[in-house]
Structure formats: C-alpha cells, structure tokens
Amino acid sequence: MRRTPPPAALAVVIAVGVMALQALLLPLFAGPAANLGPRDLPVAVAGPAPAVEAFTSKIESMSPGAFEVTAVADAAAADAAVLDREAYAAFILSPTGVTLHTASGAAPAVANLFAAAATQLGAGTGMQVTVKDLAPLTADDPHGAGFAAGFFPLIITAMAAAIALYFAVPGFAARVVGLFTFAALAGVGGAAVLHSWLGVVGGDRWAVAGVISLLTMAISATIHGLATVAGPRGIGVGAVLILLVGNALGAVGAAPEMLPQPWGEFGQWLPIGAGATLLRSAAWFGGAGGGPAAWVLASWALLGLALVGLGRLGRKEQGLPEEAEAHEAARRLGATVAA
Template sequence: MSTRSATPQKGAASRRLIAVVLLVPLLAALALWAFAWPAARTAPRDLPLGVAGPAAATAQVEQQLGRHEGAFDIHRYADEAAAREAIEDRTVYGAVVVTPQGPELLTASAASPAVAQLLQQAVAQQAAADGTQVKTVDVVPAPENDPRGAGLTSSVLPLALAGMAAGAAVTLLGLRGVRAVGALVGVAILIGLVAASIAHSWLGVLTGDWWAEAGVFALTTLAVSGAVAGLAALVGTAGIGITAATIMLIGNPFSGAASAPQMLPEPVGAIGQWLPPGAGTTLLRSVSFYDGSAAIGPALTLAWWAALGLGAVLLGNAHKARATSAEPAPERELATAG
C-alpha cells in the first residue's frame, strides 16, 4: 500500500476515535441529566388537591396549604361526597375534608403512592402543630399485591424496549408498506396480551378490565414501534437511533411513572405526557383503577403516535417506490443486478 493511500485511512481512523471519545461521555452526561435531574428535583408543583367543607371552616386549611408556595392547586368542594367524586374522576389526587370531629384526609394511592404519602406527611405535620389528629381514608387504594405501585411503574421500560425492538426489527428485516404495518400491529397485539397476562393474571398488580389493560399495553407498544419504524422509513436507519434516544432519554425519565407529572420540574411533567411512556402509564392507571376516568387525553396521544408512525411507514414506502420507478431502465437493471 502506498503512503498516499495509508495517510487518509489513518486520518479517518483518528477522526472516528475522537468521535467515540467525545460522543460516549456526552451521551452518558445526557442520560445522567435526563434521569437524575427530575428525580433530584421531585416536589409538588401545582398538584391538584381538594378542600371540602363549609367556607368558614376551610379558610384556615387553605391558608395553611398556601404556605407551601406553588405546591398545590386547590380545588374547593362543598362536602366529602363531592371531594370523593373528584378523586374518583382523577380531577384531584386527594382532599382535606373539614369535619366537626377534625380534619380528614382523602387520598388515592392507586394514582400515586408517592403523592399519597406526601399528602399524609404534609397534612399530618400541620395537624400535629395544631394539636389535632388526621384520619386518613384511601379512596382509590393501590392493589394489595402492589401497594407501592412498583409493578405498574416497572412495566414502562419493558414496553418501551419492546416497541423499539419491534420497530427496529421491521426496519432491518426490510419489511415495507402494508407488510410492515401488519407486522407492527400483530406484534403490538401479542405484546399486549402477554403483558396483561403477566401484570394482571399472574402478578395481580392491575385490577381493571383485562381486555382494556391489554389494549393499553398494545397501543403503547404500537406508538413506540410505529414511531421507530416510521422515522426510519423516512430518513433511513438513523431514525431508529433518533427515536430510541427520544423514548429512552426523555420519554422514560419524564413520564412521572414513579410519582406524578406534577411532581417533576416544569415543563418536564407536561413533556412526558406527550410521549408514549408517560401517556401509556397515565392511561393504564385510568383503565386499571378508575374505570376509564380521564382516559381520553392519553389515549388520543398514543393513538396519534401510532397513526403518525404507521402513516410514515406507508409514506416512506410510497416515496421509495416512486423514486425507483423514476429511475431510467438501465439504472434499475444495474441496481437489481447489484
């Protein structure tokens, strides 16, 4: 080999080495920021909380809660029944009810065990300062087999990984158009059935309608796999890495699955709900513990992701077909022969 040909190769190898040395630490720093920053800054931010009872009696409670500046978004209700209904509709995470016997705290550990514990601590501390005791009632309790919600939150990452694997497999196997869409839908349905069998039937961490839960698992998987395959169909295999990085480094840590979207720094909580992991977790809680209350928003988010992803798969295939048909016949023959 001549010196001239060896020199460019050495230069290219050096550039690749520098790229690896710089990019890997950068990705590590990005991952650490995405996961550690929201976790380290977890605190209530405009967390919806109800206050129920006569206006004169609840004024002091509202004033005490207002000392936690920016922590709670207070919703006022006439009585305990209205507060319970708001919790069951997922309008608020809990409520403080003023009764003649003393304050009563209504929580919903199914919505977030972390938030329920936070409310208990905040209200109990204030009551202790006033020399009273607080009765706590869990209106929508978490399942007995999963009191801390660990089983539900642990399902977020596997579903994201399954969706990414399905989208990457369809792309790398060369499936296009209707075949790719059929494969993605079929895989999502099977994953939904398997996930519901494990989480509901075996582990007992979900307690809602079995088929609705399977549908949520399937739709969440399809939203991710469709996005992966769709972007890859439009921009090439680089789309796999771009979508996977978005889901893993933003979607998962910003989902609020372990606490609540309102417990994350702004606008992290809102961004997380626009991505499949966050929307999937919220929807799964709704169908499993709340009979579908507040399910429309996250369901539409997942449906849009799935529809846009599958549409991109079909669009990418059509674009490639037009490009191929536009090539001169000799070039197509050479491409086929190659």
C-alpha cells in the first residue's frame, strides 16, 4: 500500500521544488534581458568598392562583433535586402554623404540602434548621414510597444483554449474540431483588434489573421497534445516550454540577434519566437522572410495534433471509452492536487 508522506515533509519537498524552479527561471529571464546587445546584426552596404571597404572597417571597429556586413551592388539591392528581411538596415554611400535605410517593422530596438550608430558615425567622421525608414511602424503604435503587449494575450488564450477543451470536452473528434474552430476565430478576432481596431500591426488584414490562426493552433494543439498523452503533467511541461522558455527567448520586442547566442536562435524554434517573426513579416514585409517561421509553427501544430491522436490510441488500448476522457482527466487533476 502506498504511504502518504507526512505533511511537513511534503511541505519541504514543495518548497525545495519551487525554489529550484525559481533558480532556473531567474537567469532564464534576467540573463538575456541584462545582456541585450547587437550580435552579428545583418547589414548591407552599397557604394564604390574602396568606400565600402573603408566604411566596413570603420563600423566594425566602432562595435566589434555587432554587425555582419554584406556589400551589395547598388542602392536598389541594398533596399531589397532590407525589404526581403535579409538585413536589418542598409548604408548607401555616395560622394555627398551616407544614407541609412532601416526597417522599424522588423525590430524597433534594432532600428533605433542603427539610427544611434549613424549619429555616432556622422559625429566621428563629419559626414552627413540621412536616415530613412523603409518599413515604418503604424501611426497608432509608433514605438512598437502595442505589438509586443498585444502579442502576449494570443499566447495565454491559446493555452487556455487547449486546457479547457482537455477538461471539458470528451472525444477525439470533438476536441480536434474545437482546436480548429478556436484557431480560426482567434485569427479573425485577433486581426480585427490588432489590425483594424488598435492599428498596432499593418499589412493585409487577412494575412495577419492567417498568421495568428497558425500561431494559436501551434500553441493550443501542442498543449492539448501533451495533456492527452501525459495528463495534467503534460500541461505543466507545455507551459514551461512554450510560455516560460518561449517568452524569455522569443525576442518579441527586440530581435533574435540581440539576445545571447545560441539562445536567440533557439527561441526562433519555439512558437512565440517564430510567431513574432512571422507576424512582423506579414504585417510589414508582405510575408518576406517568414518562410522558416511558418514551417516552425506548422511543425508544432502537426506535432500537437499527432500527440492528440497518439493519446487517443493509448486510451483505446486501455479500454477507456472516449466519452469518459474528460471525467478521467478531471479525476487525475484532482488526484495530482491532493497528492
């Protein structure tokens, strides 16, 4: 017969466990935030070859390791690199001075960083530096704060939908219908608020809706799938991976290259980081540069749905009727809390 540990011992175990979780979360959140800075930010430079070489040496000496400079043929190629999301900015050199083309829609913090670098460059060399924003933020959200703040509720509601479906809806087919219905409605509703009402994202409204649908499906399907195969513990695993780790490394308000590596790159393989990148691509760049992020989100969505199916097969093998799943899930949660 299984013995229940004394209340005092259980209390100590819980305290130690939560403290261990705190020890993991503090550096996860505070570390990247405290070490934000440019790391190999892609930048294009166009102009005469000798000028490009001298300019590249100059900016690399100003901030070693901050920029990854690529020389391009002309101003049109430089602008194409920015608008295709191959570079965050482009310096165009001419006999009369330097023109800096940025894209605030890609990352406001990075655009501001380049603008500050241009000012420093002009003061240090005496050159005239002109700044132009090729993909400006919307007039209703000129600093990009609304985009970052509005992104978080999409994550929370996607998780809430997955958990509610798991506990309240019995049956595999009904749950899958619920996941797809929520994703579709979340896309339409999210675009209506963020694009049409608040105006914090630009671009085509239906493209924005499609990205939000894919993002919410990736999150809700993953959480629901983990719950299906592992019960309430699966919800905890999903919350830690997607919400805590994903939020800390997602660079929603910055850029992956601003985080310590390889964590910035790792964050782009999680739904929050990929979702923010894809939404920016849809809202300000006509989808350019969003292909890898779309594949990441689609992969998470398919993985989640596969886990839902796997969990259903497992329950069939145990002989548990589908209509009893929700009641069994609630029973397991109660048992977990009581333990």
